[in-house]
Amino acid sequence: MDELTVGLIGLGTVGTGVARLLTEHRDRLERRAGRPIRWKWAAVRDPHKPREIRLDGVRIVQDAGAIVNDPEVDVVIEAMGGTEDALRYTLAALDAGKDVVTANKALIAEHGREVFERARETDRAVAFEGSVGGGIPIVQSLGIALAANQVLAIAAILNGTCNFILTRMTAEGSPYEDALKQAQKLGYAEADPTLDVDGTDTAHKIAILAQLAFEADVRLGEIPRQGIDRLQAADIKYAAELGYAVKLLALAKYSPAGLEMRVAPTLVRRGTPLAEVRGPYNAVRVVGDAVGDTLFYGRGAGSMPTASAVVGDLLQVATGRAAMVSRSRPLWRSTAPAIPIVSPRDVRSRYYLRFTIADRPGVLGRLAQVLGDRGISIASVIQHEPGEDAPGPSPVPLVIMTHLAVQADLHAALDVIDRLEVVHAPSVWLGVEE
Amino acid sequence: MDELTVGLIGLGTVGTGVARLLTEHRDRLERRAGRPIRWKWAAVRDPHKPREIRLDGVRIVQDAGAIVNDPEVDVVIEAMGGTEDALRYTLAALDAGKDVVTANKALIAEHGREVFERARETDRAVAFEGSVGGGIPIVQSLGIALAANQVLAIAAILNGTCNFILTRMTAEGSPYEDALKQAQKLGYAEADPTLDVDGTDTAHKIAILAQLAFEADVRLGEIPRQGIDRLQAADIKYAAELGYAVKLLALAKYSPAGLEMRVAPTLVRRGTPLAEVRGPYNAVRVVGDAVGDTLFYGRGAGSMPTASAVVGDLLQVATGRAAMVSRSRPLWRSTAPAIPIVSPRDVRSRYYLRFTIADRPGVLGRLAQVLGDRGISIASVIQHEPGEDAPGPSPVPLVIMTHLAVQADLHAALDVIDRLEVVHAPSVWLGVEE
Numbered sequence A, B: 001m002d003e004l005t006v007g008l009i010g011l012g013t014v015g016t017g018v019a020r021l022l023t024e025h026r027d028r029l030e031r032r033a034g035r036p037i038r039w040k041w042a043a044v045r046d047p048h049k050p051r052e053i054r055l056d057g058v059r060i061v062q063d064a065g066a067i068v069n070d071p072e073v074d075v076v077i078e079a080m081g082g083t084e085d086a087l088r089y090t091l092a093a094l095d096a097g098k099d100v101v102t103a104n105k106a107l108i109a110e111h112g113r114e115v116f117e118r119a120r121e122t123d124r125a126v127a128f129e130g131s132v133g134g135g136i137p138i139v140q141s142l143g144i145a146l147a148a149n150q151v152l153a154i155a156a157i158l159n160g161t162c163n164f165i166l167t168r169m170t171a172e173g174s175p176y177e178d179a180l181k182q183a184q185k186l187g188y189a190e191a192d193p194t195l196d197v198d199g200t201d202t203a204h205k206i207a208i209l210a211q212l213a214f215e216a217d218v219r220l221g222e223i224p225r226q227g228i229d230r231l232q233a234a235d236i237k238y239a240a241e242l243g244y245a246v247k248l249l250a251l252a253k254y255s256p257a258g259l260e261m262r263v264a265p266t267l268v269r270r271g272t273p274l275a276e277v278r279g280p281y282n283a284v285r286v287v288g289d290a291v292g293d294t295l296f297y298g299r300g301a302g303s304m305p306t307a308s309a310v311v312g313d314l315l316q317v318a319t320g321r322a323a324m325v326s327r328s329r330p331l332w333r334s335t336a337p338a339i340p341i342v343s344p345r346d347v348r349s350r351y352y353l354r355f356t357i358a359d360r361p362g363v364l365g366r367l368a369q370v371l372g373d374r375g376i377s378i379a380s381v382i383q384h385e386p387g388e389d390a391p392g393p394s395p396v397p398l399v400i401m402t403h404l405a406v407q408a409d410l411h412a413a414l415d416v417i418d419r420l421e422v423v424h425a426p427s428v429w430l431g432v433e434e
Helices: A013-024 A026-033 A084-095 A105-121 A138-145 A160-172 A176-185 A200-214 A233-241 A303-319 A321-328 A363-373 A407-417 B013-024 B026-033 B084-095 B105-122 B138-145 B160-172 B176-185 B200-214 B233-241 B303-319 B321-328 B363-373 B407-417
Strands: A004-009 A037-043 A059-061 A075-078 A099-102 A151-157 A244-255 A258-269 A281-288 A292-299 A348-357 A378-382 A396-402 A423-433 B004-009 B037-043 B059-061 B075-078 B099-102 B151-157 B244-255 B258-269 B281-288 B292-299 B348-357 B378-382 B396-402 B423-433
Touching: A004 A013, A004 A303, A013 A026, A013 A037, A013 A303, A026 A037, A026 A303, A075 A084, A075 A303, A084 A099, A084 A105, A099 A105, A099 A303, A105 A200, A138 A200, A138 A281, A138 B138, A138 B303, A151 A200, A160 A176, A160 A233, A160 A244, A160 A281, A200 A244, A200 A258, A233 A244, A233 A348, A233 A396, A233 A423, A244 A423, A303 A321, A303 B138, A321 B321, A348 A363, A348 A407, A363 A378, A363 A396, A363 A407, A407 A423, B004 B013, B004 B303, B013 B026, B013 B037, B013 B303, B026 B037, B026 B303, B075 B084, B075 B303, B084 B099, B084 B105, B099 B105, B099 B303, B105 B200, B138 B200, B138 B281, B151 B200, B160 B176, B160 B233, B160 B244, B160 B281, B200 B244, B200 B258, B233 B244, B233 B348, B233 B396, B233 B423, B244 B423, B303 B321, B348 B363, B348 B407, B363 B378, B363 B396, B363 B407, B407 B423
Parallel strands: A004 A037, A004 A075, A037 A059, A075 A099, A258 A423, B004 B037, B004 B075, B037 B059, B075 B099, B258 B423
Antiparallel strands: A151 A244, A151 A281, A244 A258, A281 A292, A292 B292, A348 A396, A348 A423, A378 A396, B151 B244, B151 B281, B244 B258, B281 B292, B348 B396, B348 B423, B378 B396
16 A cells, blocks of 8 residues: 555643654554655654654644645654644545644534534544543544444543652642642642643543544533542541542533533542553543443553554544544534533532531531432531640531432522521532442 | 444453343444444354244344345454454455454453454554453453553452362362362353363463563463362461462463463462452452553443443454554564563472371471572461371371472472482372462
8 A cells, every 4th residue: 555644732641742753663663554654744843852762854844734645654643732823733534635644632522513613524534532531542432433322431540640649649648739739749640730630631531532423513611610620638637537539530421401511520439440540641441332331541641652643543544544533523523413511500519618616516417408409418517526735615527428419408408508607618629439 | 423333243251241131232332333233144053943042033044144244244243252263254254355343362361462463553452351351351451451561460360160160169178079170060161171270261361461571472382370170278278277268260460570470279268369269259459550450340241241341342443442552552563572481490489298108207398498508488287187087007198388489499399309218109289379
């Protein structure tokens, strides 16, 4: 078969990993592609920056336009990140008759419809395995291998930075700020970690999985989203006492009323596979009506794991499989039936609650009364005796685990409770996933 | 696109699951196939047996020949099990120009070369996702999604019956026979469980994974194989004291010297994902040079999980993807370079050892001496004081965990140790996987 000519846009973390595979393991890639692979171009921001990888014979340019306009290029690997330029070059590459491989979750989550409409118009493939879960082959598994199923639920840990921070907070009882600093020192968190820790990155990824599983075209703003940046060490400690780990969980659940979606720190029962995912790892639990419970686990980010997915996609482009997948499983179709997103107020879940109350008889009873009035019943309670060195009648924590309750009822109850004079600080609540 | 006409051979556990998806969820399958699916034939052993599923419009026959000879049939689902007839009908279907979907691990593991040579000659697809790990999409993930990697190691729990039995033995301290009876009562073990508990089923499956990962055409007899049927509750208990779970592990490890393979009850450190796989679940750990550590988890058997994989394959046949995979990733090629299997004698591992010794001073020293003479050093020891009600100077157990050692040296040492008069029973050894 003919040579496959590749242009790579971006030589950052992901691009460098891809470059390494293309140069150091070319033999094995060509064997599996069944054809020669020629890496012709790399577009970089700074052509003079020294790099660890050998780029012999690769033309280095600053203008990615040179790549998408080169008629010799068969496939463009978009590894630049961001959305504006990435979208522009992706569409230009498709218009020029090239296939596109990308690991850009923001591009796919925010502009999926535009990108895939264009791919259909131009009969080109857009492959994006690396956009969710790094090297974990969840896009292919969910989109193709599990296609006989109606997916019932996805519950996933999709951000390695957050999972690393939560793992440290759990193991060491350290506050969020300290664990974040550790993550930054070890290279697991960016200097500006906002998009990771506020849940945006996770929301992008669950939006992509929701498209694959449910053909749902979910806007970022439709996903209730809570990060880990305001999570307190105390709640991780009490959760552990109750037998739960706290994870930044992305949820997408199918019900006749629509799709329940959210991103939030969530209590997950210890001993279940998701609860045991530690450090920078990711995991995706998929429940299907035929397959039952499955879990996919691995490194969700990083240079080589993501490059594994990107180059895996490149091989599928090389063999023609990507084109066939694009044609036979159309994604982000404008004709797909719209699936309503269930209002968070209507979601039923168990809840973890922490109150800061006056250490006085009868307070637990009053809180239980308010909860009970809204149909919320208590499954378990933690209230420790105040420490010996507690400075007089200072406020004490009261932790309650509820049975299943409707979120609107919970909010109504918390509104009342937070106004009681025996309650000294706004109450804290977290969802529970069994 | 044209209607896809399907013939199903076998309506046992897997066949019934497939039938259920084909009848109860036809709409969604056709939507994902992009074409109508017509289930025309079912070949069964007893056409008069009452069945739970509706077979309206499906022609029931005893002779599967009618299916493979029907020119209307596009794809044959082989769900009969066994190897002799399954091979005959598979080859006949390919010769007649039909694609084949199968979940038959014995067929693929033992006759892979013949089946795939024939598929190439006839330019037909053979899809076999259900043959390993039930509904877990490991065949596709390993064969396609991770293709950018050199796989370094596979460590897998591939038999749900064994994992269920081991989970019960661990949780309840019960002997093998009791746990087996429980498994049989709950439907997790067959009346004759031999092929499950002696490791044959697991060996078939790891042989298939070794082909996908390493292009290794491994004969069953080349895989050192030990079942769980002679495993003692005591060893599970001592392993737990040392911080390990005992799992029936299938291993395939890549090294410059060749492929290390084995199936054996193995100690796996608690807290690692494989150790936490409980009950009838399966899990496959794949380590790749780019992707790093990954794990795929789910139900490894059962009617609907396996049907999920089989019908997933059917959809890939329907869309033409299976044909493309068959052409672009040739399996069981006679021209693939032969990979030597490393002799078990040369394998380096840590080992768990249990001796039954005279309760007398100096015995531990003598054993340590024999081990040390063969270069085997001790990492940890368990020797409890004999119970108060121990009947005089009865033999006591001594458990030793070694550092890395070569298996040939271990056997040499155990040969000497088992002849010492202070040793009262043959020593027990198990490998350790970190």
